[in-house]
Amino acid sequence: MSSVSFWSSLKEEARRNYIAIFEQEWPTWLAGIFLALVALLIFLWKGPWGVAAAYRNVGDWIFYAGGVGEERPFSPLLHPIVLTSAGLLIGAFVSALMSRQFKLHKAPPLEYAKSAVGGAFMGAGAVLAAGCNVGGFYTAAAMLDFGGVAMMAGLIVGAWIGLRYLLWEMEHVPQRGVEQHPPGEKWLGVQPYIGGTVLVLVIAAFYLYAVFDDAELGGLLFFGFLIGLIMHRSRFCFVRAFRCPFMTGDAEMVKVVAMSLMIYGMGVAVIKWAWIQEPSMGVNHNFWIGSLLGGVIFGIGMLIAGGCASSTLWRIGEGQTKMVVTFIAFALTNSLLARALKSVDLYDKMGQGVFIPDTLTWYVTVPTFIVFFVFWAFVAIWNEKSEKLVIF
Amino acid sequence: MDLHDIKAFSVLDARGLTCPMPLLKTKKELKGVPAGEILEIWGTDPGSKNDIPHFGDKGGNTFLGFYDDDEGYTRYYIRKG
Numbered sequence: 001m002s003s004v005s006f007w008s009s010l011k012e013e014a015r016r017n018y019i020a021i022f023e024q025e026w027p028t029w030l031a032g033i034f035l036a037l038v039a040l041l042i043f044l045w046k047g048p049w050g051v052a053a054a055y056r057n058v059g060d061w062i063f064y065a066g067g068v069g070e071e072r073p074f075s076p077l078l079h080p081i082v083l084t085s086a087g088l089l090i091g092a093f094v095s096a097l098m099s100r101q102f103k104l105h106k107a108p109p110l111e112y113a114k115s116a117v118g119g120a121f122m123g124a125g126a127v128l129a130a131g132c133n134v135g136g137f138y139t140a141a142a143m144l145d146f147g148g149v150a151m152m153a154g155l156i157v158g159a160w161i162g163l164r165y166l167l168w169e170m171e172h173v174p175q176r177g178v179e180q181h182p183p184g185e186k187w188l189g190v191q192p193y194i195g196g197t198v199l200v201l202v203i204a205a206f207y208l209y210a211v212f213d214d215a216e217l218g219g220l221l222f223f224g225f226l227i228g229l230i231m232h233r234s235r236f237c238f239v240r241a242f243r244c245p246f247m248t249g250d251a252e253m254v255k256v257v258a259m260s261l262m263i264y265g266m267g268v269a270v271i272k273w274a275w276i277q278e279p280s281m282g283v284n285h286n287f288w289i290g291s292l293l294g295g296v297i298f299g300i301g302m303l304i305a306g307g308c309a310s311s312t313l314w315r316i317g318e319g320q321t322k323m324v325v326t327f328i329a330f331a332l333t334n335s336l337l338a339r340a341l342k343s344v345d346l347y348d349k350m351g352q353g354v355f356i357p358d359t360l361t362w363y364v365t366v367p368t369f370i371v372f373f374v375f376w377a378f379v380a381i382w383n384e385k386s387e388k389l390v391i392f
Numbered sequence: 393m394d395l396h397d398i399k400a401f402s403v404l405d406a407r408g409l410t411c412p413m414p415l416l417k418t419k420k421e422l423k424g425v426p427a428g429e430i431l432e433i434w435g436t437d438p439g440s441k442n443d444i445p446h447f448g449d450k451g452g453n454t455f456l457g458f459y460d461d462d463e464g465y466t467r468y469y470i471r472k473g
Contacts, residue, residue: 025442101438105408105410105436105437106408107408107409107410108408108409111408111409111410111413166412166413166416167416170413170416170417170420175409176405177405177406177407177408177409177434177436178407178408179407179408179463179464180407180408180436180463180464180465181464182462182463182464183464235438235439235442237411237439239411239412240411243412247412247415247416247419248415248419248447248450250446250447303412306410306411306412306413307410307411315410318438320410322410392416392419392420
């Protein structure tokens with residue numbers, strides 16, 4: 001029998017858990033499960049999870065501040081998707097600090113230019129598809145909107161085109177690495193304390209919203225925080241699911257995203273079929289022209305920028321300075337193109353949401369959904385072995 | 393094998409580049425390395441710590457390891473198969 005005190009046992013356990021959560025990287029399959037579960041919680045709590053509307057809101061505010069547009073944009077502090085997305089960024093920031101990985105990363109000049117161009121492409125694509133890789137693809141597919149599947153097809157084509165461009169660039173545009181400053185010991189030591197403080201502030205913000213009778217908004221900030229933590233700890237990147245089959249043949253992220261979508265989609269099916277939430281909720285994507293075309297443009301952009309709507313946010317959270325450029329370009333282009341299309345009545349011609357069970361019935365939709373994403377995963381696994389789709 | 397003693401056939405400087413460029417450049421550079429020789433990659437993208445070891449063991453190549461240099465970047469080593 002050992003003479004270990006309760007407090008020393010608690011301290012040892014806390015240390016072990018801290019290492020497991022913040023020092024060891026999480027497996028992506030686990031992150032895929034967590035992501036689907038948090039997305040389902042968001043759906044039950046308020047509505048479908050999205051990201052692009054947060055970029056739009058920021059873009060609208062920049063233009064408004066610059067004197068463009070007379071209508072005052074929606075307050076970001078009361079905007080559900082802005083709060084979820086802000087939570088995502090803060091969650092990644094806290095995760096980076098707690099794991100002593102926060103650092104301002106400099107990039108070569110060309111990478112900043114590509115960030116701007118890629119961000120602009122993504123901003124435009126997200127307008128056409130009425131959502132980004134999250135709202136227009138991941139959530140739209142889970143909401144059983146045909147638009148999600150159409151955008152997925154567009155993202156695959158766009159990723160192929162974007163990769164072709166990167167290969168051309170690599171052959172024709174020489175680029176040298178840039179030196180980085182190593183983080184000081186003092187900075188490394190203080191990071192977890194700053195991260196812990198921000199974590200406490202996020203929890204306090206939830207209670208503050210609750211005090212003002214808006215616990216729903218505070219909850220969205222916290223759910224977003226969890227997503228940021230999950231994504232950063234696992235380096236969860238939707239882009240890899242579309243890029244890697246063409247680049248290295250790696251099927252891992254396709255399997256993870258397909259599995260995550262099966263959990264998310266089937267959870268949504270239960271919620272909608274049982275009328276816990278309105279079945280038409282989240283079925284508002286521009287099927288098929290807007291979703292497909294938007295997917296292609298967004299796919300090109302995410303390859304050029306090196307991040308999608310969600311990974312841009314968590315990468316900013318870990319200190320990637322080039323992703324700030326992507327964020328601003330995305331926000332401005334998204335806001336501008338949405339105004340332009342609406343002013344010439346083109347937006348409504350991009351298509352409309354089509355609820356899959358309305359077309360195929362619930363009985364056919366559920367097995368078809370599963371078979372479709374299992375098939376996607378099996379094609380990727382076959383390609384990993386055969387490299388038939390690898391273009392480089 | 394002590395990674396610090398490795399004499400690489402060629403060195404790829406991918407410092408400051410982010411996903412997917414370090415991996416893409418690694419794949420391209422590796423094509424010019426003769427079988428049995430070693431490619432050294434310098435990188436700063438945290439994602440490369442997953443991507444390069446995973447890729448480095450594919451296609452008959454061997455990933456030898458990586459370490460964080462005092463200058464603020466990571467050195468990776470792949471032996472061409």
